[in-house]
Amino acid sequence: MNAEPELESPHDDSRRTFLKQSSVLTAMALVPSPVVTAAAAELDEKVAAAFEKVPLSLKVNGTKHKLKVEPRTTLLDLLREQLHLTGTKKGCDYGQCGACTVHVDGQRVNSCLSFAVMHDGQEITTIEGLAKGDELHPMQEAFVKHDGFQCGYCTPGQIMSAVACVREGHAGSEGEIREYMSGNICRCGAYSNIVAAIQDVKQGGQKV
Amino acid sequence: MNQFQYVRATKSQGAIDAVAKDPQAKFIAGGTNLVDLMKRGIMTPQKLVDINRLPLAKIERQDNGLRLGALALNSTVANDALVRQHQPLLALALNAGASPQLRNMATVGGNMLQRTRCSYFYDLTMPCNKREPGTGCGALEGINRMHAIFGASDKCIAVHPSDMSVALVALDATVLVSGSKGDRRIAFADFHRLPGDTPEKDTNLEAGELITAVDIPDGPFTKHVHYQKVRERASYAFALVSTAAALDLDGNTIKAARLAMGGVAHKPWRLTAAEQSLVGQPATEASFRRAAEVAMQGAKAFKHNAYKLKLGPNTIVQALRTAAAA
Numbered sequence A: 001m002n003a004e005p006e007l008e009s010p011h012d013d014s015r016r017t018f019l020k021q022s023s024v025l026t027a028m029a030l031v032p033s034p035v036v037t038a039a040a041a042e043l044d045e046k047v048a049a050a051f052e053k054v055p056l057s058l059k060v061n062g063t064k065h066k067l068k069v070e071p072r073t074t075l076l077d078l079l080r081e082q083l084h085l086t087g088t089k090k091g092c093d094y095g096q097c098g099a100c101t102v103h104v105d106g107q108r109v110n111s112c113l114s115f116a117v118m119h120d121g122q123e124i125t126t127i128e129g130l131a132k133g134d135e136l137h138p139m140q141e142a143f144v145k146h147d148g149f150q151c152g153y154c155t156p157g158q159i160m161s162a163v164a165c166v167r168e169g170h171a172g173s174e175g176e177i178r179e180y181m182s183g184n185i186c187r188c189g190a191y192s193n194i195v196a197a198i199q200d201v202k203q204g205g206q207k208v
Numbered sequence B: 001m002n003q004f005q006y007v008r009a010t011k012s013q014g015a016i017d018a019v020a021k022d023p024q025a026k027f028i029a030g031g032t033n034l035v036d037l038m039k040r041g042i043m044t045p046q047k048l049v050d051i052n053r054l055p056l057a058k059i060e061r062q063d064n065g066l067r068l069g070a071l072a073l074n075s076t077v078a079n080d081a082l083v084r085q086h087q088p089l090l091a092l093a094l095n096a097g098a099s100p101q102l103r104n105m106a107t108v109g110g111n112m113l114q115r116t117r118c119s120y121f122y123d124l125t126m127p128c129n130k131r132e133p134g135t136g137c138g139a140l141e142g143i144n145r146m147h148a149i150f151g152a153s154d155k156c157i158a159v160h161p162s163d164m165s166v167a168l169v170a171l172d173a174t175v176l177v178s179g180s181k182g183d184r185r186i187a188f189a190d191f192h193r194l195p196g197d198t199p200e201k202d203t204n205l206e207a208g209e210l211i212t213a214v215d216i217p218d219g220p221f222t223k224h225v226h227y228q229k230v231r232e233r234a235s236y237a238f239a240l241v242s243t244a245a246a247l248d249l250d251g252n253t254i255k256a257a258r259l260a261m262g263g264v265a266h267k268p269w270r271l272t273a274a275e276q277s278l279v280g281q282p283a284t285e286a287s288f289r290r291a292a293e294v295a296m297q298g299a300k301a302f303k304h305n306a307y308k309l310k311l312g313p314n315t316i317v318q319a320l321r322t323a324a325a326a
């Protein structure tokens, strides 16, 4: 038999014991009693495990964080509610709009469709991490210059996506930009100015 | 969302055991389908086994073919030099799916296993045999414009939404899976199911079976290929109808052809008879039109999707025309 563990449970043991003791009551309150009697031990274990917060290490905009999260916390909710980085927006919460776009290890993703615990050890960049002090990122400057927004709600996601679009080499033409920016919806319809901003950055040749 | 226990798998066997012995447990890869369904309370696993750390993300040459690891990202596969060289049709189909952000999360295995579904599947106030077996099908008498024209049953008329799978079925791919009873290979065409009387089952994968890779045999389809997807906006929408087309041409004569459709059935829909009708024919509009007619034999529309009976053949012709010119 293989002695190496094949599954890691990131759950923290001391907390687990505590919850195990205290969760019998919770379990009783949550399920009809015959079930508790029949499978009390196993159920207790499950309920305890489900309620536990698990440890998570993340680097966000260059800062290391050691956190505790419930497994069901999305990366988006963690950023906004635990780290108070509210620049990343929640539009639809179902992967349909792109307002929540952040970079994970340099790649753009929808932070609303990902559990934070799945990113242990990874590096996250949000809109707050683009500027260098008071100096805006070239893409932020271009959005200002070209009026790449109206209400501004989709803008952080648009900018994170736009930076990735240029870095990926998908900003070669207007058509290509429109296709590779299609994961970011703008209710105000600022699309043509967004495309102009991206083309400006691309043609300017600055490092993004 | 319901609470759940989260475990991270470091070995495939551990992941398989954890899911095989617990009917409430599920694997999670990119999460783009599972998290969506969990947020809406449609799927409520009590345990998630995160498989992202398993070493299953490689794309490599295998004797006479390509092997895609189950955890290879949709974007990585679409941009991969080997894939573009040997199976350009797959790259086109992948790039037609979802959005750049979602393709950076979605995996090969997860994409195939995204639920076959319709908007009533998402609506917890409506009956749906797939979500809750025996409750009835909300779409049968409801708004069914997105629904199937092939292979439906009176229990379910939903379509499988994956673009990638349409290319993979056309390319004769094979799915490699590992389970507690050992490893097996499943022909891609047999992987997804028709709804029949058990629409709650989308595929023939058994509980606890882990997809480890997909094999695609080398073929002559490296140049004349096209993936034609018709949707309600230019991008970032599911297909109304799509067609994957691949031709092997000798001058203007078709030596071999592959055709499959998306958005028309509970599974990616291979069009074998239409392929046969093209062999030996000139690559002309008339041959393409005839193949499209063959392809549509047996199609049956519901109240709101009769447009697919016309859109379907037109999409096939357009796909073949573009493939021939590529």
Ligand SMILES: Cc1cc2nc3c(=O)[nH]c(=O)nc-3n(C[C@H](O)[C@H](O)[C@H](O)COP(=O)(O)OP(=O)(O)OC[C@H]3O[C@@H](n4cnc5c(N)ncnc54)[C@H](O)[C@@H]3O)c2cc1C
Residues within 6 Å of the ligand: A094, A095, A096, B026, B027, B028, B029, B030, B031, B032, B033, B034, B035, B036, B051, B070, B071, B096, B097, B098, B099, B102, B105, B106, B107, B108, B109, B110, B111, B112, B113, B114, B161, B162, B163, B164, B209, B210, B211, B212, B236, B237, B238, B239
């Ligand atoms: C807004 C939106 C638009 C979309 N548009 C499109 C589109 O146009 N075209 C298209 O094709 N798709 C589209 N999709 C769907 C998307 O492609 C899928 O959600 C994605 O491919 C699923 O992959 P995943 O790795 O995230 O799967 P997950 O959500 O992680 O998993 C899906 C299922 O597969 C199981 N699973 C995952 N990996 C394995 C494995 N290796 N072995 C066994 N079981 C496994 C999981 O248990 C789960 O049940 C869209 C999705 C969204 C949210």
Ligand code: SF4
Residues within 6 Å of the ligand: B116, B117, B118, B119, B120, B121, B127, B128, B129, B130, B131, B136, B137, B138, B139, B140, B155, B156, B157, B158, B199
């Ligand atoms: S078509 Fe299938 S998924 Fe849609 S409501 Fe009917 S049973 Fe459910």
Ligand code: FES
Residues within 6 Å of the ligand: A089, A090, A091, A092, A093, A094, A095, A096, A097, A098, A099, A100, A101, A110, A111, A112, A113
């Ligand atoms: S909030 Fe994530 S895509 Fe809309």
Ligand code: FES
Residues within 6 Å of the ligand: A148, A149, A150, A151, A152, A153, A154, A155, A185, A186, A187, A188, A189, A190
């Ligand atoms: S600026 Fe208002 S949604 Fe885009």
